[in-house]
Amino acid sequence: MEQNRRQLLIAIGLGGTALLIPGGARAEKKYDVGASDTEIKIGNTGPYSGPASSYSTIWKCEAAFFRMINAQGGINGRKINFLSYDDAYSPPKTVEQVRKLVESDEVLFLFNTAGTPTNTAIHKYMNAKKVPHLLLATGATKWGDPEHFPWTIGFQPNYQSEGQIYASYILEKHPGGKIGVLYQNDDYGKDYVKGLKDGLGAKAKSMIVMEAPYETTDPTVDSQMVNLKSSGADIFYNVTISKFAAQVIRKAAEIGWKPVHILNNVATSVGITLKPAGLENSKGILSTFWYKDPTDPTWKDDAGYKQWLAFMDKDYPEGDKTDNINAYAYCAAQTLVQVLKQCGDDLTRANLMKQVANLHDLELPMLLPGIKVNTSPTNFYPIKQMQMARFDGERWVLFGPVITGEVSG
């Protein structure tokens, strides 16, 4: 409270001075806790330890990006203070860390917090406290609900839309096929499966011949693969993450199973997943993309890719340039920077939400051509478009049109 009042006084003082500057008519500065003339405090939680720790590069990359922005003078003269804590993907820990960020560290907002159960745990809290809960690092569908949760907004195309895109593809190209599903037994896996089933509609029951779950504590998924093959499925819907995806792709080749292989977008990294699995084994796999894969030679001379590469070389050299998740992090961080720029000197939480719902055809260097970020007060799904791609043994080849995923919510 004290800090707020003091800042308000400074703001009024400065605002008065600013009125004397030409063009400074709307330069009255407004701050909520966590923002000041010199700094914007941002909070984040993610798994730096435990089974999901392979994603930790996302926030390390974002931290590097913000350092770069700070080196360039910050946003409207303010430096970003990015506080990122480990929650080990455990919801109670997330609650504790988020409360710490909001109540103890007094951040302005949360950015790109990770995981579905972890974000579910803080969903109500963030909205009750009226703290912006921005650009979540999860594709669960429920984050785009401005009516009930006006302070939460997702970022990436949600898993259900992606599943529906695959469903449409299957119905079009393989209408008589039999589908076998392998999925991780948690929210992420089940969300994808729901998307597929919704997209298949009435045909879901007849087309899906086997659904095999696995736990992240399973050392291998060989048993499930053997079962899937013997179920007679000729379409394989693969909802696994990197380590398991690699195992699965390799095992499929080993047991001589060659279905139409659809891989979820999360596990498409050439360097991290396909190479260990065997590039030959990965031939023909289908997936969707909405950002550029750094290993794709198509983008070699692309200005956006070069920008990303320069960033990686200079500011995040320990990051893996073949891991496309670092492109994801780049896009997320840039979107946030755009929102902050749009806020100008009005760094209140209300204005943040207003600006994040005010993105029109925002193009980012690493987004695929034709895909843009769009939000509105009724549309809290910033990115809805994807394009399908097929792996040809060396790289992902995009095909077909840019599709907009429909969301059933």
Add this chain to the structure above:
Amino acid sequence: MELLLQQVLAGLANGAIYALMALAVVMIYQAIDHLNFAQGEMATFSTFIAWQVIAWGQPYWLAFAIAVTVSFLGGIVIDRILFRPIHNAPILGQLVAFIALFSILNSVDGEIWNFTIKTFPTPFGREPLFGLRLISTHEAGMIGVTAVILGLLYLFFRGSRLGLAMRAAAANPDSARLVGIRVGWMIALGWGMSAAIGAVGGMLIAPVVFLEPNMMLGVLLYGFTGAVLGGLSSPGGAVAGGFAVGVIENLAGTFIPYFGRDLKLTIALVLITAVLLVRPSGVFGRTVVSRV
């Protein structure tokens, strides 16, 4: 029928992984009467060392030898520095020391080598065994190596003086001291051997599950289960237990209707607990008779 055979073989292949871990666990248990929670992490660390040596351009066998040697010495060092000072502490305290070791190694692995998965080569190749698509040569190799190690251990313990001394030190430390056996060093030797076996296990497991800091998490769970199922006093039992766990889990997941698919792990654990109730010291374990 073919499905049954495939699942059994897949179970045996997985089981070989669990068996190797179970063997390392039992080795330590025999020496110090404790379960080493950090066994998996020690194996992972050893495998990372091997990976690093290979990444520096050295041949596989050199990396293998280095990793095994370093692990052996490392095991002895951990015993001497970490556990000797607290061997009089309450059992639970020592257990927490193991947990601490687990935490340290896991964290250090992640910091040095990061969390992305890495491929690890196999000396056995990955071709289908005998051209049949039932198991691969690597998986057959794993089973073979487990059997060989078991055989060597048997010969060591039954047929050599040092092995006898180790058994004596574990069975009755006080009497062993009285006949001149350096019990402290026997325990250290047990640690070293266990670490070395763990390293071999890690290097055989990594080609299948890919190398990353959390590689052994699930394996350790099943390894303990196998060790306890087979009986903590019997290395052969532990190996059998490991194989059994692999097969049971696969068959449960495949053939039990309705529950099997979603509750694979639960069913396997329930079955094993049930076995324990019938044979409270494990299938092959010796029941310890305590004197009043």
Add this chain to the structure above:
Amino acid sequence: MTMPSREATEPLGTARRAAAISRPGARYLSIGAAIAVALVLPSVATNFVIFQLTLVMVYGLAILGLNLLTGFNGQFSLGHSAFYGIGAYTTAILMDKIDLAYYWTLPCSGAVCFLVGVVFGLPALRLQGLYLALASFALAAALPQILKFQPLEPLTGGVQGIVLIKPDAPAGLPLNPDQWLYYFTLAVLLVMLAGAANLVNSRTGRALMAIRDHPIAAAAMGINTALYKTLTFGLSALYTGIAGTLGAIAVQFVAPDSFTFFLSISFLVGLVIGGVASIPGCLVGGLFVLYVPNLAERVSTGLAGAIYGCIMLLVIFVMPSGAAGLVRFARTFATARPAR
């Protein structure tokens, strides 16, 4: 230099003996002081710290449950995350599906966990030491999978979990939900602590400890080991289950992957750090388990686990019997008579 004569030391000895007689008084005084501090804290601490302290109490209670079983009765359990989770889910389901008031869920989840504990304790009679540890570990490892089981989803919420609403203070009290929950948890904790202390100091408690130290002798003396061991399992589960209830209300969310066997390991660490077979030690354990990982993370995000492990090792080296052991040692040291 002459040695002090006997007569010179005797009066001091008498004074010391007199002080020893009033030791129970000192104990009550320290308990009273601790409670007074606990009561006053919420008025000076921020909501976040109150929330953290509530969690400390929750974990302390869970560790107390484990202590009853392992510390006082010698039965080794790695499965207490399961009882904690069952307690949490019982509360969540009751509050969510039938709108039961949160305070009524306490006895319900206590009863459910007691039953589960007894049911588990019965076959556990046949298992010793590490075999029992594994069986309990199996329970802990299986629980998340059971909670995610599809047919149970309408009840458990599946992988999405269940969101709870934090209760407001009863009408009239000028407390916010965080403060109210703190006091509620404190009240429950004190009752349970008193109950445990009472149990441990009674005949039953001595029977439990006899079973721990010398099961055969205890049986030979006529103690019904089977009955006591099973009931202790149930009671231990009850304590940890109630902790789970309070934890669920504090965090306002339950999900299957919040209750993995890593939680069991945390409880074990807390138990040892606080001091096995020490009732006040449980709270020290709770403090350790909540605050030390945060401390470690502040030093280095990447090596947080390593630092946490090193701190654990340090504690084991310096005080192998935990905090309670240290207190006992200090007390013995302070009252030690100089050797003649």
